Amino acid sequence: MSNEQLKLENQFCFRLYSAARLMMGAYHPYLDPLGITYPQYLVLLVLWEQDKQPVCDIGKRLMLDTNTMTPLLQRMEKAGFITRTRGKEDTRQRIVSLTKQGKALYEQAQHIPENMQKAVMMPDEEMNEILQMIPSLDKLIEELKKLNK
Amino acid sequence: MSNEQLKLENQFCFRLYSAARLMMGAYHPYLDPLGITYPQYLVLLVLWEQDKQPVCDIGKRLMLDTNTMTPLLQRMEKAGFITRTRGKEDTRQRIVSLTKQGKALYEQAQHIPENMQKAVMMPDEEMNEILQMIPSLDKLIEELKKLNK
DNA sequence: CCCATTTATATCGTTCACGATGCAAAATTA
DNA sequence: TAATTTTGCATCGTGAACGATATAAATGGG
Numbered sequence: 293m294s295n296e297q298l299k300l301e302n303q304f305c306f307r308l309y310s311a312a313r314l315m316m317g318a319y320h321p322y323l324d325p326l327g328i329t330y331p332q333y334l335v336l337l338v339l340w341e342q343d344k345q346p347v348c349d350i351g352k353r354l355m356l357d358t359n360t361m362t363p364l365l366q367r368m369e370k371a372g373f374i375t376r377t378r379g380k381e382d383t384r385q386r387i388v389s390l391t392k393q394g395k396a397l398y399e400q401a402q403h404i405p406e407n408m409q410k411a412v413m414m415p416d417e418e419m420n421e422i423l424q425m426i427p428s429l430d431k432l433i434e435e436l437k438k439l440n441k
Numbered sequence: 442m443s444n445e446q447l448k449l450e451n452q453f454c455f456r457l458y459s460a461a462r463l464m465m466g467a468y469h470p471y472l473d474p475l476g477i478t479y480p481q482y483l484v485l486l487v488l489w490e491q492d493k494q495p496v497c498d499i500g501k502r503l504m505l506d507t508n509t510m511t512p513l514l515q516r517m518e519k520a521g522f523i524t525r526t527r528g529k530e531d532t533r534q535r536i537v538s539l540t541k542q543g544k545a546l547y548e549q550a551q552h553i554p555e556n557m558q559k560a561v562m563m564p565d566e567e568m569n570e571i572l573q574m575i576p577s578l579d580k581l582i583e584e585l586k587k588l589n590k
Numbered sequence: 591c592c593c594a595t596t597t598a599t600a601t602c603g604t605t606c607a608c609g610a611t612g613c614a615a616a617a618t619t620a
Numbered sequence: 621t622a623a624t625t626t627t628g629c630a631t632c633g634t635g636a637a638c639g640a641t642a643t644a645a646a647t648g649g650g
Contacts, residue, residue, distance in 0.1 A: 436463035
C-alpha cells in the first residue's frame with residue numbers, strides 16, 4: 293500500500309481528533325471535583341457569560357444541534373445546575389437558567405484555565421506556538437461550518 | 442461575570458473540540474458510501490499500512506484503549522471488513538486482519554484525501570496556514586499523552 | 591385569514607469514548 | 621517453580637454526538 297496521503301501520519305484530521313480527546317482528558321482532574329463533564333463545562337461557560345438563554349442560542353454558540361443539547365441539558369437539570377423553563381413570548385423555547393448551584397460553580401471554576409496551563413508544563417515558547425494556532429483554527433472552523441450546512 | 446479566561450471565545454480546547462467534530466462531519470460524504478465511520482476509517486488506515494496487527498498495537502497508533510477498540514472492531518468484523526483471530530505465540534492477543542472486502546475499500550478510499558482538500562475550497566495560502574499547525578499539534582499531543590498517563 | 595413553511599425542541603437508535611471491573615495468559619520476581 | 625505483577629482483551633454503564641423523525645408553535649405568502 294503506497295498512497296502517502298492515506299497514511300495515518302499524514303492525516304491532519306487525526307491530529308485534531310486526538311488532540312481534542314487528549315485535551316478533554318486533561319480537563320478531568322479539574323472537572324471531576326465539580327461533578328461536570330467537558331461538554332457540560334462548555335454549557336456553563338456560555339451561561340456564565342449570559343444567563344437565561346434558549347436552547348438554540350446555546351447550541352449555536354457550541355455548534356451543537358438540539359439532539360445533542362436536549363439530553364445534555366436534561367442531565368444538567370437533573371444534577372441541579374440549571375432549570376429549563378418555557379419561553380414567555382415564544383412558547384416553543386426552553387429558557388435555560390443557572391440555579392444557585394450552577395452559579396456557585398463559577399467560583400470553583402476560576403482557576404481551571406491557569407491550572408490547565410500549569411499542568412501542561414510547557415515552556416512559554418512552546419505554549420506561544422500552540423496559541424498561535426488560534427487564528428488558523430478559527431479560519432478552519434469557519435470553512436467547515438459552511439461545508440457542514 | 443468577568444474572568445476573561447472563562448469566556449468561550451478564549452477557550453483553546455473548545456476550538457480543537459469544534460474543529461475535530463466539524464472535520465469528522467466533513468468526511469461523511471466520502472465515508473458513508475463506503476459504509477464506514479471516521480474511527481473505522483482510522484482503523485483501516487492503520488491496517489492498510491500493515492495488515493494483521495494485534496488490537497493493542499492498533500490501539501497504540503490511534504491512542505485508544507481496548508474498551509473503545511473492542512466494540513469498534515467487533516462492529517467492523519460484523520460488517521465484514523476485518524477478522525479477529527487468536528495470536529499464535531501470545532494467545533491473549535487478537536490479531537486483526539483485513540478481509541477481501543476490507544482490502545477492496547483501499548481502492549475506493551484513494552481519492553478521499555484530495556476530495557476532502559477540494560471540498561474545503563480554501564486558497565492555497567490559507568491551506569498552507571492550516572497545515573503549518575501540524576508540528577504544533579504534534580507537540581501538543583505529545584505533552585498531553587504524558588499528562589494523561 | 592388560511593395554509594405552507596420554518597423554527598424550537600424532543601425522542602429514538604447507533605456509534606463512540608472512557609472509567610471501572612473482570613479474567614486469563616504471559617512475564618517477572620522471589 | 622511458586623507467587624506476584626503485568627499485559628491483552630472483554631464487558632458494563634454513562635455520557636456524548638448525530639442522523640432521522642416527530643410535534644407543536646411561530647411565520648410568511650397569497
